[in-house]
Amino acid sequence: MENEVAIHWKCFSLEQANSTRGPDLKLWEHPDIQSRSLKALQAAKCAQSQGAKLFDTFHLLLFEALHRQGKNIASEEVLKDIAFEAHLNTPQFMEALRSDASRQQVGQDHMEAVERYKAFGVPTLVFDQKWPFFLKLGSLPDSAEERVSLFKELKELITHQPHVLEVKRT
Numbered sequence: 001m002e003n004e005v006a007i008h009w010k011c012f013s014l015e016q017a018n019s020t021r022g023p024d025l026k027l028w029e030h031p032d033i034q035s036r037s038l039k040a041l042q043a044a045k046c047a048q049s050q051g052a053k054l055f056d057t058f059h060l061l062l063f064e065a066l067h068r069q070g071k072n073i074a075s076e077e078v079l080k081d082i083a084f085e086a087h088l089n090t091p092q093f094m095e096a097l098r099s100d101a102s103r104q105q106v107g108q109d110h111m112e113a114v115e116r117y118k119a120f121g122v123p124t125l126v127f128d129q130k131w132p133f134f135l136k137l138g139s140l141p142d143s144a145e146e147r148v149s150l151f152k153e154l155k156e157l158i159t160h161q162p163h164v165l166e167v168k169r170t
Contacts (some may be wrong), residue, residue: 009048009059011041011109012122028107040066040073042102045109046093048085090104130137131158 047058065071113119117132
């Protein structure tokens with residue numbers, strides 16, 4: 001469809017990127033270390049494994065839980081409730097959430113973002129697997145058409161004007 005933007009979500013841990021423990025200590029390799037965000041990133045990977053539509057619902061509910069409801073998204077109970085509300089297969093979701101595999105998937109995504117795209121923050125967007133950029137928005141446009149238009153214009157700027165390195169409003 002012309003008015004759609006294909007999004008392939010990947011994990012990036014701001015907690016890892018801003019860690020005072022040094023870059024050699026990887027959060028996903030240490031389940032004993034308390035983390036504010038690792039479980040939520042793992043949850044996103046677990047939701048993705050159940051399909052794009054379910055993931056989209058879960059992702060939106062997770063965002064709402066953190067940013068609008070102030071919930072602790074490091075809590076397995078909160079994540080379980082969100083998974084249930086998103087109509088995920090909750091037992092399967094919880095089993096995957098507690099697995100080492102979901103932590104490793106977060107680590108793989110994070111390392112790819114850093115090594116391949118030089119990511120340092122979120123969101124980092126990548127067009128055509130070669131045009132990474134960091135984007136800070138105050139809010140999203142209200143309509144789907146405006147959001148698609150915004151991303152199409154950004155893609156045009158990023159992919160066709162490589163000499164533009166940074167734009168920042170004063």
